[in-house]
Amino acid sequence: MTIDTPPTLEDGQAPPATVSRTGSRSKMRQFRRNFGAMFGLTVIVVVCLMALFAPWVAPYDPTAQVLLNRNRPPFWMDGGTFDHVLGTDQLGRDLFSRIVYGARISLFVGIATVLIQTSIGVTVGLIAGYRRGWVDTLFMRIADVWLAIPFLVLAIAVAVILGPGVMNTVLVLGLVGWVTYARVVRAEVLTVRERDYVLAARSIGTPALRIVRQHIVPNVMASVLVVGTLQISRMIIAEASLSFLGLGVQPPNPAWGSMISEGRDRLGQQWWLATMPGLALMLTTLGINLLGDSMRDILDPKLGPKEGGA
């Protein structure tokens, strides 16, 4: 029992009286009181705004090379200026502008891959969980096999066949990650489909498609949302890893992963080149994870205030 959970007073029965509308409002209050969640939300909002309004936020063109201004340190170090807040790289490109534009790519990759994963995973999970039997067995064996494929090798293969690039990165990552969703959704469906309200719907003669749409999907979406959020940060890191290996986003496009990769050799002299995009990556994923964690707590009906016993 956590602090956030109002006591279930007696022997696991729900709290006594319930004719109130406080349920969702109290969840909001719970959320606001949670420091991690608020921090995560703030970081994500800032990063999203940065990405959306990159041309206005970034002081320079991220690919513009000004060779006179090469290897400037950040403003607080000797030789740094406020013209280039975080300094410049070996080609004289403004590091801050590159990080701002890099946020676009990172977020795009994160969100797009998760959308692909979700659509495949949720569909597979719903069908496997609701149909059960041999369909379930088949899909889950495919999932097992899928997990056994080393994803780096797959990524390299795709990069070789289709060439590296943002879109192919999204495709590879999207195709790899659906198994998690399929498993989560299937497990949820297996329990939800045995709930009495689903039985009630079946006893009316409700068609399977309607049961899935009305009764099952809304009750499994909470977990999908949580997994999805956490997965976004994993995908951002995965993209960075691919870019770091040179298999993802190609220069001169600024992606955090490739920036870290490029800065790697100069860690001794211009340490900020790799560290700054690394920090951006860390902050963003931390923010998303914190948000995802608190969403899990809040959306979980077992922990939620007035939906206990469901």
Place this chain on the structure above:
Amino acid sequence: MSHFVQDSAAPGRGDAALSIEDLTVEFRTPEGTLRAVDGVSYEVGRGEVLGVVGESGSGKSVTAMSVLGLLPMPPARVRSGRIMFEGEDLLRVGRRRLREIRGGRIAMVFQDPMTALNPVFRVGDQLGEAIRKHNPDFSRSDARRRAIDLLEMVGIPFPAQRYRQYPHQYSGGMRQRVMIAMAIANKPSVLIADEPTTALDVTIQAQVLDVLKLAKEETGAATILISHDLGLIAEMADRVAVMYAGRLVESAAVRDLFAQPRHPYTQGLIKSVPSLSAEIQALTPIEGQPPDLMHPPSGCRFHPRCALRQGRSVCATDQPPFEQIATGRWSACHFHEEMTGVDGGVREREVDNAGSGGGGVT
């Protein structure tokens, strides 16, 4: 009622093994503070079975759990009160002392025996462990012998073989027997049984109740039996305390209480339960919904559902004191004098909506 000179703080016989005095427990929730137990006092004497009846949210379990310091704190918080046991206030003794008392001098049996037994250890070893914890001078083989004796006493067949089995190999009824064996292992002077048979079927319940009676006779422990089942209370208890919305509303000897309740809630409960043997007649439910403890009704907490109130405003404004109204009888109702029997007096003056099956509107 002033003409009763004797004025005891808590309903009881005066030879309390355990007494709870003016206990108030609150829970902090995101929506605010919820007072689950509000000024509750009762005692239980040696060899006596005190039945505590109430519905969900009445605070009956919370009261019992605070005796052994088993409430999760936070969110729970004891606002006031004393729990006196053998000269000590259990609300003020240290954790270590409480652990010594728990399972030793005061033992508890819970509703769900599965969660109370550790699934990865043998039943017998857990029982032996419980014995050795409170009897450090017992050797392993002493404890084992005592454990087997106990298993036999609570009616487990083949106790020596059963000793070596794991909890999942026991049925629900047998697990509850083990819990009782564990509870009486150290000859407690107070035994708290919180809905001990609610999870069990009727025929198994009968077996477990027999074991519980036997356990009480064996140890002479003062027993607090918490249940929502009036039948169970009528069958087992000597005295009864009725709780509603965190407060005590009535207390009396078991026969008096059922024959002539002196609080409209008690009466309502009795009339809500269909009889197994009497002539079949329409049930008279208590109208309305259980109270929201976040926003409890003013005055008497039962007044919005009360059939005796008949619009009188004092019920909504003044909290009725829980006071002694006759020898061995306590009630918290402004108008308890108007109640003369289960079917007398009040019944004729019932408010019009009673029995309509409607209600439910808040």
Place this chain on the structure above:
Amino acid sequence: MEGLTKHFPMGHGEFVHAVDDVSLSVSAGETLGLVGETGSGKSTVGRTILRLYEPTAGKIFFLGQEISQLKDRALFPIRRQMQMVFQDPYASLNPRMTVREIIAEPLEVHGLFHEEGGGRRVDELLEIVGLNSEHAKRYPHEFSGGQRQRVGIARALALRPRLLVLDEPVSALDVSIQAQIVNLLEQLQDEFNLAYLFIAHDLAVIRHICDRVAVMYLGQIVETGTRDEVYRETAHPYTQALLSAVPIPEPELRDERARIVLQGDLPSPIHPPSGCRFRTRCWKADERCAVEEPRIVTPLGTHGAACHYAESRDMLARP
């Protein structure tokens, strides 16, 4: 319903004998109580009648038509006529639908929503069960247990069914609320001439509401008859033990009643005992009970007990 049997496969070629050769009948305006303990198969019977489970063997007749073999499409119009009310008012309502959506769903599925007056019909149903139209906008979690159960009943009534299967409809509720729901169910039965199959483990509630009673043990009916026959001329040893074990809220009878405490636990339904399934716990059992399965020989609807040594006894007689 005749000779209904439902076995659940357990893998390894084993089956749970959840329901074996059960025959029941219930007619309009009548309440048949199906009483039994955990694992007796009483809920399975209810769900198999509604074809939520497929029967392994046996026939189900509804309004003269055999429905046990019907395919989904043919069953669809019949489903309107029989509905179910569940035990757990928390689990039986979809937490993400409003009360209006929940009650309207049966009407929509059967394409009757507009024909029946749409929202007005929902309001009317809410009123029938003692709620009001303001409750329609709310979500299940905003209600107490009793109110949720009323919503569940409104949903079951939406299609104007002839038969309601009530699966432990009051056992999850507080005592003071149970009586409200029991009264509501009685009132609805009178109003709509409903047939009830009332499944419960609470013998007092069953006695209060039912005209006829069937007692189940380990997937079989051991005794059946009218209420008074089963409760006052109790013939089967199991029913006798059951009745004697119920604690009754009359302290003065405490030590006066005849008491039978059965030994042991319910045997496994995967390998039920040979002969009479109750013999392992029965004080009357002898060799014959292990070999020869007792059967209820009387015609459907009259008093009978599946016991070789049945003799009637009034377990509730006051001394």
